[in-house]
Amino acid sequence: DCPSPEMTLERIRQLLDSYEREWLRAVCGQPVEHPILRAFAHTVRQYGIPVKLTADFLDAMRMDLTQHRYLTFEALQQYTWGSASVVGVMMCYLFRQTDPQTLFHASQMGLAMQMTNFLRDVGEDYARGRIYLPQDEMARFGVCEAHFAQGRVDDRWRVFMRFQIARCRELYASAEQGISSLPLRVQFPVLLGARLYAEILRKIEQNGYDVFQYRAHTTYFEKVRRASRLYWEWRRGAWTNGRTLV
Numbered sequence: 001d002c003p004s005p006e007m008t009l010e011r012i013r014q015l016l017d018s019y020e021r022e023w024l025r026a027v028c029g030q031p032v033e034h035p036i037l038r039a040f041a042h043t044v045r046q047y048g049i050p051v052k053l054t055a056d057f058l059d060a061m062r063m064d065l066t067q068h069r070y071l072t073f074e075a076l077q078q079y080t081w082g083s084a085s086v087v088g089v090m091m092c093y094l095f096r097q098t099d100p101q102t103l104f105h106a107s108q109m110g111l112a113m114q115m116t117n118f119l120r121d122v123g124e125d126y127a128r129g130r131i132y133l134p135q136d137e138m139a140r141f142g143v144c145e146a147h148f149a150q151g152r153v154d155d156r157w158r159v160f161m162r163f164q165i166a167r168c169r170e171l172y173a174s175a176e177q178g179i180s181s182l183p184l185r186v187q188f189p190v191l192l193g194a195r196l197y198a199e200i201l202r203k204i205e206q207n208g209y210d211v212f213q214y215r216a217h218t219t220y221f222e223k224v225r226r227a228s229r230l231y232w233e234w235r236r237g238a239w240t241n242g243r244t245l246v
Contacts, residue, residue: 009065020058027051049093056082068130076134077111084114088175095182105178109190112171113197119164120200123151123212133164151212161209165201172198188234192227199226 026032026041044051060082070076088106092098118125118132125132126148138144141160146152172194179191196218203216218226 012065013062016058016062020055023054023058024051043094047093047096049090053086053090056086058082064130069135070132071135073134073137076132079132080111080114081107085110092182095186097182099181102178102181105175105181108171109175109178109194112168112175112194115164115168115171116197116200119161119168119204120211120216122148124215137163148212151210153208153210153212158209161204161211165204168201169198188231191234192230195230196223196226 022032022034023037023041026034026037027044029041029045032038032041043049044054060079063079063082067079070079085107088108088110089103092103092106122131122133131145131148138160141163142156143160147154147157176191176194179187179194182190199218199222200216203218204211207214207216
């Protein structure tokens with residue numbers, strides 16, 4: 001169950017600890033009541049998913065309880081590894097593709113998507129007391145917390161956001177290099193998910209980098225149009241060269 005607003009941080013931490021103990025019992029084959037944990041533990045055993053990946057995810061949830069600022073991009077990645085990258089890595093185990101290069105690209109995909117979330121949700125996150133953007137980069141571009149508090153979109157903010165978006169696109173490009181190593185049946189869904197998520201960056205640009213008043217999103221029609229066009233591009237690439245993406 002979701003914790004109530006008045007629940008203390010200590011109580012939330014206790015619930016996370018309890019959940020993790022229950023999860024470990026399930027992985028070890030011991031009986032647990034929660035049906036989702038039973039199903040997930042079965043999947044972990046069947047596909048050989050390292051237990052540490054789930055532990056890292058829960059550690060990121062604990063980190064979110066107390067750490068609301070990140071000094072550098074490297075420090076932020078300690079959080080995004082557990083909150084997003086491990087999900088991509090676990091998916092590779094489901095696909096039976098666990099060579100180090102494929103796992104690296106999968107982790108990059110998680111990072112790209114999480115950073116896209118952070119850029120889209122700047123205003124919402126700040127309202128909850130959080131800034132998921134590197135403090136040293138903010139200082140380098142002359143961005144301060146007043147930009148967040150006032151919803152200020154000036155030249156400094158726009159340059160800062162252009163830098164963040166450019167890095168996100170580089171991460172997506174790196175991540176896509178690993179898609180061709182996945183089984184053919186899952187290549188298009190993974191590619192489509194990445195491309196649709198990356199579209200959020202373009203929407204942020206169209207909104208003039210104002211992520212305070214506008215929440216960047218794509219419409220249902222835009223998703224369908226993008227999926228249709230990308231599918232035929234992917235098919236042409238798969239047809240001409242077995243496992244090469246366009």
